[in-house]
Amino acid sequence: DGGITQSPKYLFRKEGQNVTLSCEQNLNHDAMYWYRQDPGQGLRLIYYSQIVNDFQKGDIAEGYSVSREKKESFPLTVTSAQKNPTAFYLCASSMRVEEGSGANVLTFGAGSRLTVL
Amino acid sequence: SQQGEEDPQALSIQEGENATMNCSYKTSINNLQWYRQNSGRGLVHLILIRSNEREKHSGRLRVTLDTSKKSSSLLITASRAADTASYFCATAFSGTYKYIFGTGTRLKVLA
Numbered sequence: 001d002g003g004i005t006q007s008p009k010y011l012f013r014k015e016g017q018n019v020t021l022s023c024e025q026n027l028n029h030d031a032m033y034w035y036r037q038d039p040g041q042g043l044r045l046i047y048y049s050q051i052v053n054d055f056q057k058g059d060i061a062e063g064y065s066v067s068r069e070k071k072e073s074f075p076l077t078v079t080s081a082q083k084n085p086t087a088f089y090l091c092a093s094s095m096r097v098e099e100g101s102g103a104n105v106l107t108f109g110a111g112s113r114l115t116v117l
Numbered sequence: 118s119q120q121g122e123e124d125p126q127a128l129s130i131q132e133g134e135n136a137t138m139n140c141s142y143k144t145s146i147n148n149l150q151w152y153r154q155n156s157g158r159g160l161v162h163l164i165l166i167r168s169n170e171r172e173k174h175s176g177r178l179r180v181t182l183d184t185s186k187k188s189s190s191l192l193i194t195a196s197r198a199a200d201t202a203s204y205f206c207a208t209a210f211s212g213t214y215k216y217i218f219g220t221g222t223r224l225k226v227l228a
Contacts, residue, residue, distance in 0.1 A: 004159075031214055040126075042205060043160075043218040050214060058215070090159055094214075105150065106207075106216065108159035 003027065006091050006109035013078070013085070013116050021076045021112045023091035030096035032074035033106070036060060037088040046089075049074055050096065078114060086116045123206060123222040131227050136193040138222040140206030141186075147210055149182055149189050154203045154221070163191075163204075198228045 004025045013019045025032065031050050035043040045058030049068040063082025068074055074093075078085045089112045094104040124139045140149070148167045152160040166173045166182045166189070173180045179192040193200055203221045 006159075033214070033216075035218075040220070042220040045215060048214050056214075088157075092160075105162045105165060106152075106160070108152075108161070110159045111157070113157075 004091055004093055004107055004109035006089075006112050009110065009112060011112060011114045013114060015116060016080045018077055018079050019114065021078070021089055021091075021114070023074045023076065023109060024072055025074075025093045025107075025109075026072060027093055027107060028071075029093035029107070030071070031094045031104075032068065033092045033094075034058075034064070034066065034074070034076045035090040035092065037090060037111075043090060046076065085114055088113050123204070123219040125222060126220070127223045127225070129225045129227065130196055132196060132198055134196055136196050136200070136224055136226070138191050138204055138224070140189045140191070140219050142189075142206070142208045142217070142219075143187065144208070144210070144217075146184070146208040148208075149180075150207045150216075151178075151180060151189075151191050152205045152207060152218075154205065156202070160205065193224075196224075196226045198226050200224060201226050 007022045033048040034046040037043050044060050046064050047066045049055035052071050055066050055068050065077045091109040092106040094106050122141050150165045151163045153163050154160045164175045164180050166180050177194045182189045203223045205221045206219045207216045209216045
């Protein structure tokens with residue numbers, strides 16, 4: 001089955017620790033994204049990557065880092081610099097957006113819930 | 118904030134009734150999409166409407182788009198308990214990867 005796999009589903013972290021959330025897709029999508037969701041709020045974009053070895057900051061990139069060494073993988077590291085990391089994190093992917101053609105449909109993973117103790 | 122706004126924030130209806138939720142956005146767009154999220158899960162794409170379309174149907178879903186008012190509505194007809202979820206609209210500029218999501222409408226369908 002094609003899809004996006006996020007792991008772990010639940011993660012607990014002590015203050016001051018870095019943690020890495022995994023996101024793997026087998027849809028052959030070029031673009032991948034990380035979103036953060038807080039209770040009662042919509043999704044906010046953290047980082048996105050249009051192609052391997054390239055990524056851009058979203059609206060709330062501070063305290064986060066990513067890498068895109070393989071097309072299938074887009075891990076997110078939540079660093080100790082992120083002041084309020086407790087949230088639900090969603091990874092998504094899409095086909096490459098062609099200039100002038102408009103945005104493509106996003107396929108989401110099941111999410112990872114991070115709690116800071 | 119560039120986020121869109123859904124209205125109402127929460128909606129509770131009886132099974133069999135229609136559910137209507139609205140989305141307003143702030144910038145010009147190429148298309149608008151609606152997604153559904155069951156509690157604690159990822160989002161699932163429902164329907165996409167392009168800026169040159171005014172209405173689109175998919176099964177029990179009907180979406181309208183008014184670009185002059187920067188608004189869209191999602192109608193779910195003959196609702197079922199399984200429709201209970203949060204619904205989000207998402208917008209993006211042409212050729213951009215930055216999708217802007219609204220704050221969502223929490224729909225509860227009572228059996």
